[in-house]
Amino acid sequence: MTAKSGAILMAVLLAIYLALVGWRAVQFVATGEPVAVAMGIALVVLPIIAAWALWRELAFGVRSQALVRRLEAEGGVDLGIPLLPSGRPERAAADAAFGAFRAAAEAEPESWRAWLRLGMAYDAAGDRRRARSAVRRAITLERAER
Incomplete structure (x- = not known):
């Protein structure tokens, strides 16, 4: 699995999670009980923070790959570091x-x-x-x- 497909999979799973947790949060808030309302609010806020963090990571990945492609097009990516058979640098x-x-x-x-x-x-x-x-x-x- 490539990093890109892994990131897409994580984004899809997060969307499903947000939908399910959002539904549960609505149920908690609808009870009117103070503790349940607090839990419902927490169930909304924490996934929003997670979605924001995932968005930042995806944006970083997209921007950094764009810069690497641009540098490749200019011929400036070769670091001159020998690679192992696995493709990782020594x-x-x-x-x-x-x-x-x-x-x-x-x-x-x-x-x-x-x-x-x-x-x-x-x-x-x-x-x-x-x-x-x-x-x-x-x-x-x-x-x-x-």
Whole structure:
């Protein structure tokens, strides 16, 4: 299963969940009992927060993939990091090459391309949190450039 089909499946499951929980929330609120009303309100608010979080993740995925495709079209995606037979980057090589990508992003702090490459290097090195942060910065910079 690809990441895209997994995300679509999660969105469909969330929609079904929201419908079922929404119906239960209406039933709780309709009782008029204070505790049941509070539970009904919680059943509405918590899934809305979940839907918002899922939307942010999907939007991040779509925007980051669009930037990667744009960088691919420009011929700037090759990080020069050797891949394992599974297709994943060699972590030791990624760690060794990482400094050059960080230096490039520091040298060009307004370049979304440099930040996207840095995010890809973080990802190759296994640091997902910093990878997401660098890619978010690339998305912000690319939007500002438009």
